Amino acid sequence: MSYGTATSACRAVFVRDFGLVWRRRGDALNPVLFAIMVVALFPFALGPEPKALQQISAGAVLVALLLAGLLSLDALFRSDLEDGSLEQLVLSPHPLALLLACKIAVHWLTTALPLLLVAPLLGEMLYLPRPVLGTLMAALALSTPLLSLIGAVCVALTVGMRRSGMLLALLVLPLYVPVLIFAAGACNAAQQGLPTLAPLLWLGAALALALVLAPLACAAALRISLN
Amino acid sequence: MSYGTATSACRAVFVRDFGLVWRRRGDALNPVLFAIMVVALFPFALGPEPKALQQISAGAVLVALLLAGLLSLDALFRSDLEDGSLEQLVLSPHPLALLLACKIAVHWLTTALPLLLVAPLLGEMLYLPRPVLGTLMAALALSTPLLSLIGAVCVALTVGMRRSGMLLALLVLPLYVPVLIFAAGACNAAQQGLPTLAPLLWLGAALALALVLAPLACAAALRISLN
Amino acid sequence: MNPLLLWFHKLGSPPYFYRLAGRLLPWLWALALAGLALGLYGGLFVAPRDYQQGDAFRIIFVHVPCAWMSLFVYFFMAANGFIALVWRIKLSETLAMAAAPIGAAFTFICLATGSIWGKPMWGTWWTWDARLTSELVLLFLYLGVIGLYHAIEDRRQAARAAAFLALIGIVNLPIVHFSVNWWNTLHQGSTVKLFGPSLIDARMLWPLLTMAVATKFLFAASLLSRARVDLLELESGKDWVRQIALAEEPRA
Amino acid sequence: MSEFLSMGGYGGYVWSAFAIFIVVLALDALAPLLKRRRVLRELRGRLRRTQKRNEENT
Amino acid sequence: MNSPIDSEAPALLQARGLAYLRNDEPIFGPLSFQLYGGDVVLMEGDNGSGKTTLLKVLSGLLEPSSGEILLNGEPLTLARLSHQVALLGHLLGIKAELSPLQNLRFAIGIGGLRAGITPHHALKSVGLEGYEDVPLRQLSAGQKKRVALARLLLVPAALWLLDEPYANLDREGIGLVNRLLELHALRGGAALITSHGAYAYTSGTPRRIALRNTDMAAA
Amino acid sequence: MNSPIDSEAPALLQARGLAYLRNDEPIFGPLSFQLYGGDVVLMEGDNGSGKTTLLKVLSGLLEPSSGEILLNGEPLTLARLSHQVALLGHLLGIKAELSPLQNLRFAIGIGGLRAGITPHHALKSVGLEGYEDVPLRQLSAGQKKRVALARLLLVPAALWLLDEPYANLDREGIGLVNRLLELHALRGGAALITSHGAYAYTSGTPRRIALRNTDMAAA
Numbered sequence A, B: 001m002s003y004g005t006a007t008s009a010c011r012a013v014f015v016r017d018f019g020l021v022w023r024r025r026g027d028a029l030n031p032v033l034f035a036i037m038v039v040a041l042f043p044f045a046l047g048p049e050p051k052a053l054q055q056i057s058a059g060a061v062l063v064a065l066l067l068a069g070l071l072s073l074d075a076l077f078r079s080d081l082e083d084g085s086l087e088q089l090v091l092s093p094h095p096l097a098l099l100l101a102c103k104i105a106v107h108w109l110t111t112a113l114p115l116l117l118v119a120p121l122l123g124e125m126l127y128l129p130r131p132v133l134g135t136l137m138a139a140l141a142l143s144t145p146l147l148s149l150i151g152a153v154c155v156a157l158t159v160g161m162r163r164s165g166m167l168l169a170l171l172v173l174p175l176y177v178p179v180l181i182f183a184a185g186a187c188n189a190a191q192q193g194l195p196t197l198a199p200l201l202w203l204g205a206a207l208a209l210a211l212v213l214a215p216l217a218c219a220a221a222l223r224i225s226l227n
Numbered sequence C: 001m002n003p004l005l006l007w008f009h010k011l012g013s014p015p016y017f018y019r020l021a022g023r024l025l026p027w028l029w030a031l032a033l034a035g036l037a038l039g040l041y042g043g044l045f046v047a048p049r050d051y052q053q054g055d056a057f058r059i060i061f062v063h064v065p066c067a068w069m070s071l072f073v074y075f076f077m078a079a080n081g082f083i084a085l086v087w088r089i090k091l092s093e094t095l096a097m098a099a100a101p102i103g104a105a106f107t108f109i110c111l112a113t114g115s116i117w118g119k120p121m122w123g124t125w126w127t128w129d130a131r132l133t134s135e136l137v138l139l140f141l142y143l144g145v146i147g148l149y150h151a152i153e154d155r156r157q158a159a160r161a162a163a164f165l166a167l168i169g170i171v172n173l174p175i176v177h178f179s180v181n182w183w184n185t186l187h188q189g190s191t192v193k194l195f196g197p198s199l200i201d202a203r204m205l206w207p208l209l210t211m212a213v214a215t216k217f218l219f220a221a222s223l224l225s226r227a228r229v230d231l232l233e234l235e236s237g238k239d240w241v242r243q244i245a246l247a248e249e250p251r252a
Numbered sequence D: 001m002s003e004f005l006s007m008g009g010y011g012g013y014v015w016s017a018f019a020i021f022i023v024v025l026a027l028d029a030l031a032p033l034l035k036r037r038r039v040l041r042e043l044r045g046r047l048r049r050t051q052k053r054n055e056e057n058t
Numbered sequence E, F: 001m002n003s004p005i006d007s008e009a010p011a012l013l014q015a016r017g018l019a020y021l022r023n024d025e026p027i028f029g030p031l032s033f034q035l036y037g038g039d040v041v042l043m044e045g046d047n048g049s050g051k052t053t054l055l056k057v058l059s060g061l062l063e064p065s066s067g068e069i070l071l072n073g074e075p076l077t078l079a080r081l082s083h084q085v086a087l088l089g090h091l092l093g094i095k096a097e098l099s100p101l102q103n104l105r106f107a108i109g110i111g112g113l114r115a116g117i118t119p120h121h122a123l124k125s126v127g128l129e130g131y132e133d134v135p136l137r138q139l140s141a142g143q144k145k146r147v148a149l150a151r152l153l154l155v156p157a158a159l160w161l162l163d164e165p166y167a168n169l170d171r172e173g174i175g176l177v178n179r180l181l182e183l184h185a186l187r188g189g190a191a192l193i194t195s196h197g198a199y200a201y202t203s204g205t206p207r208r209i210a211l212r213n214t215d216m217a218a219a
């Protein structure tokens, strides 16, 4: 009779959540398709001149990825709530924050990482200058986990609700703004040939903080909204 | 013993749906807030220079309104499905297409019309040139009902599904692109001082067509997805 | 029990708070209105015309007090939210949630008057400068708190979830306040200092300070009357509310 | 007087700012009064119904 | 209340070899039966045996995989059907935000009104007098069900398809359903009701149809 | 199986004046009772009388509005609690996309494993041998319930809170639940189960707690 170790609990969460994503691997492409489509809207809306597009390319890619991430957030806890797994998770003898951190990690790996991988393609679609691409990727690598962590806290707050989609966006977007500012700041600096380290360092610091605090906040929020 | 007239059935739908919106009038603001926030993302992503923002202003407003409309679409039939009202609607002796047209009309009046009303504000936030505003408003007035109608058909197709949010976006966006092209075309023409009538006329023609066909398609789609 | 604690405990009881607030309210409204009248009089008639901005600077007498209040009310809301989350005091939940719409109103006024003021001064209604932007984010945070509160069926759970959100959003307050120092912006820096000499004419300063105090009273009055009604709604099953409802039966 | 109203050419700006201030805060003060009326009305309705039902049951 | 074997008047509802497949798995097997005016038929079956599905097929919401449905001797088309059938499902089709009166007015608007009855009357006869203007969310599950029953009284329909009408109702509510069914039968209407068997239509011995539970795991 | 009035060993579960309010409306009134090792207690009550809510409060998912819960004589905190309580709710907490074995492995991972039993054994003893690797969506409702019952066998927990364990099960399944309960009681565990009363724990006469249906519409 043993309760198992926290490590084995985390492994169980990883194995199951990856298994679930694997079973519905078609769905995993949705955010990528969505981002591609949003990016594709810009040439239609702004006209096809490469110069004009190039100017907005980094920003547009950022906004598209952010919106795609936002829409996929909703699914983070939904299926677990609907089939009662979430309750079992809360009742586990292992720290809830740790288990949630694993869930968030899987979510990031399966939704944000693919987005990160297509980011160069998206940039190419909008004639993103090559030298900026590196900075954009660095900014994305730091900011997407940050967005997932912040988003997870807000999702946890709205988890029991019926029509949460729009409300979630309202809660999340103000918190995303600072992240976006720093990420875009780095890209703009790169575009003008200025040093990009400072905004990236800020993002890194925020990420380190969020890695520690967000799972705890997420667990607390979840307890509140299951209550 | 009478089945009532089609007019009275339509009136019943209007009265009820407006009543429902009125009961949750706080929610009605959500698309507007969402659109404002998406528009606010652009200056963060692209930098605050009025010149750069001005160039993309019409396009960004269009994209923001389109996304806000997209997110609010999901709610079109959801609550009716969840409480069984949709079945009662389908079983009504009056033409389903007519009743659905009324529902779509209420939806447009309560979600798209407020968006239309804040469009000047959104334009102002991105320094939209005054002369373009008129064209933008005309394009929006023609394209938002069109988007609602097209969207309604897609929602009807996905209505029974669990995680429809992202899927809906994927279904709807390709259909929205042509509308967006004409609307953005009109705005771009206005920005360059060219005549804007042609794209607006195209939008008008498409709207006239959609007004007739979309409710019928919507009814057919609904029957399929309830089956 | 410690008398102070005892008083807190008593204050936390809804009927007691309801009655106490009812007794305080007329005084608060009177002070607020008198302060507003005095401040507006001072601002519109006594304060001299600014040598740079002309009469447009008079907007300062509504813009700045409301800007301060937008921050103050948020802090008040978050502090009550914290108490509500940690000690589960119902009154704090009520106060936090009653403060949110008032804060949103002040924030809205700050934004609106700021952009009205910006047109003649900066030549534009709106720029994406750090202070303006962070103030806009503050408005969205208020709206998010209100939206979340109304989206949840159970009132107490709703209040706790919204209070949690308010606590997360508190990181925005220092950004609003210090943005003028951290980034160089179009918006001007602090001119009024609590400690040390202020940089503006005394005839401009006293109406401004009067308005600042008056808006505090206004907030207190509005907060208490909102909290009273919210308590009536929350406790509508209780006897004391029933008595109030029956006592105010409109004679037909 | 008209000079005062024109505010040195800035009248439109100044007065609309003050108007927004007053109108928004007036609405804010009005909201709880309206809500109070609604809450008490609904409560009285509920009380009447339970009373009636109790009378029927006994 | 057994169906008169009267070959002259066509049956109100006639099902011939009706079957429904989902993903090629049979949900209910070929089924044939008839309902005449005045019939109240109880359908029993375990969870998942296809009761709800059968009612939806009969109402025209689902299309049968094979077999046919005749209404008054004429094959069912969506347009004809809806004039004659009232469905009360697991989901009641009422809005929690609106009052009973608003809900009933909507039902009348889209479904029509029987002669000689008003929403107020209907609410009174299901025991909801005094609740006309309370938002439904403040009512209990049983009271909500009564609002849905009031709809049945108002809307003209010869055939009632009721999915577990007794669920959520207390003893008095069960009596109410039975009274409504009797009234409907006396008027010449027919009703098909489902039940888990815990409660049942008590007046007379209703005819029964049993659905076998097809094992979903088999395939 | 009645509780021994043995004042020396503290009760496995003790509720003192437990009440739960939602929006200040009482869901269940102040309730006091004790469960000792070996007890199986049946809780009865109408729809909406608060059975599910009580189980959630006892499991620590919901916080009681007043009163306290003692586990082995110590007040309940979320951390302590979870080691001792297994909850089987309306929602089974299993994934339809995964196989029974995958689901059970996950449950063990986050909940721990009793000595001397393996997932294969547990599946066999609930009669699901041969279904180890079939995705759950292909199983019937009753078979899904059995997977959830297998979880109870595997995860170490002295107190079982079972919400309508008999629902969805056929006669044989009901017997299975009763066998599991007996085994658990013999081992010194305790169980609190709810039911609409249609089926019940048949071995011996279990103690019963009845929840009154507080009328939600009243206040």
Ligand code: HEM
Pocket (backbone or CB within 6 Å): C060, C063, C064, C067, C068, C110, C111, C112, C113, C114, C115, C117, C118, C119, C121, C122, C125, C126, C131, C132, C133, C135, C136, C176, C177, C178, C187, C188, C189, C190, C191, C192, C193
């Ligand atoms: C939409 C536009 C504006 C917004 C959102 C805004 C926002 C704010 C905020 C939030 C504060 C309070 C800061 C604090 O106490 O930490 C403030 C103070 C102030 N604002 Fe604005 N403002 C706007 C436009 C303007 C304009 C156009 C002017 C004048 C040219 C102006 C002049 C001032 C002054 C003088 C203060 C007082 C500073 C002090 O003493 O602390 N603002 N504003």
Ligand SMILES: Nc1ncnc2c1ncn2[C@@H]1O[C@H](COP(=O)(O)OP(=O)(O)OP(=O)(O)O)[C@@H](O)[C@H]1O
Pocket (backbone or CB within 6 Å): E022, E027, E045, E046, E047, E048, E049, E050, E051, E052, E053, E054, E216
């Ligand atoms: N939308 C659906 N998609 C797939 N399968 C479904 C769907 N609806 C029902 N089923 C399956 O069809 C079968 C019959 O379901 P149905 O709801 O008709 O049963 P029922 O007799 O009404 O059961 P209950 O007593 O639980 O109401 C069940 O096995 C169910 O799993």
Ligand SMILES: Nc1ncnc2c1ncn2[C@@H]1O[C@H](COP(=O)(O)OP(=O)(O)OP(=O)(O)O)[C@@H](O)[C@H]1O
Pocket (backbone or CB within 6 Å): C153, C154, F022, F027, F045, F046, F047, F048, F049, F050, F051, F052, F053, F054, F216
């Ligand atoms: N999330 C919720 N929000 C508001 N009210 C709720 C919620 N969950 C339950 N209730 C209400 O609480 C009361 C008790 O519900 P509960 O689910 O505990 O009853 P139950 O005895 O388990 O009923 P059943 O036999 O239907 O399972 C019901 O009146 C229900 O309407």
Ligand SMILES: [Mg+2]
Pocket (backbone or CB within 6 Å): E051, E052, E053, E090, E163
């Ligand atoms: Mg059924």
Ligand SMILES: [Mg+2]
Pocket (backbone or CB within 6 Å): F051, F052, F053, F090, F163
């Ligand atoms: Mg229950």
